[in-house]
Amino acid sequence: MNGKFKTIAATALLASLSFGAYAQSAAERSIQYRQGVMRAQGWHLGNMAAQVKGDKPYNKDDFARSATFVSQLLQMPWDGYGPGTETGAPTKAKAEIWLDSAKFKADGEEASKAAVGLAQAAASGNMDQIKVAFGATAKACKTCHDNFRSK
Numbered sequence: 001m002n003g004k005f006k007t008i009a010a011t012a013l014l015a016s017l018s019f020g021a022y023a024q025s026a027a028e029r030s031i032q033y034r035q036g037v038m039r040a041q042g043w044h045l046g047n048m049a050a051q052v053k054g055d056k057p058y059n060k061d062d063f064a065r066s067a068t069f070v071s072q073l074l075q076m077p078w079d080g081y082g083p084g085t086e087t088g089a090p091t092k093a094k095a096e097i098w099l100d101s102a103k104f105k106a107d108g109e110e111a112s113k114a115a116v117g118l119a120q121a122a123a124s125g126n127m128d129q130i131k132v133a134f135g136a137t138a139k140a141c142k143t144c145h146d147n148f149r150s151k
């Protein structure tokens, strides 16, 4: 390929890649992003819940992997709550998120801390510790949902 053709090909590729993004509003993308991260958290919390309850055999590595993912994922959704993302796509985010953003942030940090504790307990493999830390994490998810997510 000569240089000029490469540039044209690269430009065409970029245009096709970004088309999907431009077809959506910024608010819609933010809402889908934050819901996607939440769904991933739900997936991995569910995997751990099944093992804590005994619905699925406990596997130390698998459990620890999910705990680490949740602790990392909990740092991510907040980018999706910028100004102007109250509406723009179906959402259960309550207006209080933007009216009391300090409380929303505090609930997020509380959950983050609990999830880091869960990842540590998961690395130890001690089921008594894991159960306590899992309960604290699930409770932190619920607290924020009670405060900031509509039914």
Ligand code: HEC
Pocket (backbone or CB within 6 Å): 031, 034, 035, 036, 038, 039, 041, 042, 043, 045, 070, 074, 090, 091, 092, 093, 094, 104, 105, 107, 108, 109, 111, 137, 138, 140, 141, 142, 144, 145, 148, 149
């Ligand atoms: C600081 C607040 C907060 C914390 C902490 C939080 N969530 Fe959420 N979550 C929300 C809000 C707000 C929504 C609604 C988002 C929307 O619809 O735009 C939501 C939505 C969800 C959804 C539904 C996503 C969808 O649209 O399908 C799941 C699943 C979920 N959260 C799981 C979790 C789990 C699991 C945890 C804990 C590990 C957690 N959340 C922690 C605020 C929080």
